[in-house]
Amino acid sequence: DTAVSQTPKYLVTQMGNDKSIKCEQNLGHDTMYWYKQDSKKFLKIMFSYNNKELIINETVPNRFSPKSPDKAHLNLHINSLELGDSAVYFCASSPLQGAAYEQYFGPGTRLTVT
Amino acid sequence: AQSVTQLDSHVSVSEGTPVLLRCNYSSSYSPSLFWYVQHPNKGLQLLLKYTSAATLVKGINGFEAEFKKSETSFHLTKPSAHMSDAAEYFCVVRLKGGFKTIFGAGTRLFVKA
Numbered sequence: 001d002t003a004v005s006q007t008p009k010y011l012v013t014q015m016g017n018d019k020s021i022k023c024e025q026n027l028g029h030d031t032m033y034w035y036k037q038d039s040k041k042f043l044k045i046m047f048s049y050n051n052k053e054l055i056i057n058e059t060v061p062n063r064f065s066p067k068s069p070d071k072a073h074l075n076l077h078i079n080s081l082e083l084g085d086s087a088v089y090f091c092a093s094s095p096l097q098g099a100a101y102e103q104y105f106g107p108g109t110r111l112t113v114t
Numbered sequence: 115a116q117s118v119t120q121l122d123s124h125v126s127v128s129e130g131t132p133v134l135l136r137c138n139y140s141s142s143y144s145p146s147l148f149w150y151v152q153h154p155n156k157g158l159q160l161l162l163k164y165t166s167a168a169t170l171v172k173g174i175n176g177f178e179a180e181f182k183k184s185e186t187s188f189h190l191t192k193p194s195a196h197m198s199d200a201a202e203y204f205c206v207v208r209l210k211g212g213f214k215t216i217f218g219a220g221t222r223l224f225v226k227a
């Protein structure tokens with residue numbers, strides 16, 4: 001069974017559109033995350049969320065917003081897509097929010113904005 | 115400021131020879147340290163982690179890493195490389211609270227037959 005899954009795997013869209021990426025984890029974890037991996041493979045955390053707290057990386061544009069319908073899902077909504085949003089987006093989860101806990105990553109969604 | 119430096123962007127070894135991937139960190143706090151591997155077009159998989167217990171940590175697939183506080187290093191090693199080890203490796207620091215997660219720039223490991 002897939003622990004952390006994301007859909008879609010590939011997403012090609014035009015500038016200005018609004019799109020969503022879905023993430024689900026079946027590990028029973030409390031905390032979920034979104035990461036962005038750029039073309040140079042550099043990974044940057046975007047959001048951290050558990051049922052009590054959303055933490056946002058201050059460098060993330062407010063066009064990006066996470067939405068969590070329940071503990072097992074954390075979707076990423078992106079408004080007014082720009083060329084620079086093209087990247088691979090990874091969802092992850094961890095048992096709790098503390099630094100000692102490893103994160104389990106999804107397979108990634110490759111977003112291409114044209 | 116906290117940071118992670120992977121000293122080599124690329125490492126090339128022959129199959130059956132040792133692997134050394136270097137990572138140095140800078141942190142004001144006692145960090146938790148991780149190594150992840152990413153195979154082409156795949157997600158990240160945890161290799162091992164250090165969280166203030168034993169300084170020599172063993173992970174999956176024969177990998178291990180040693181935490182050296184005096185050198186602020188957490189280098190990843192494997193005695194004998196296998197072709198399937200060819201991938202991108204990331205050293206990661208997580209600081210108190212967990213949100214402050216910093217990835218190194220990655221080291222691409224090539225394994226020659």
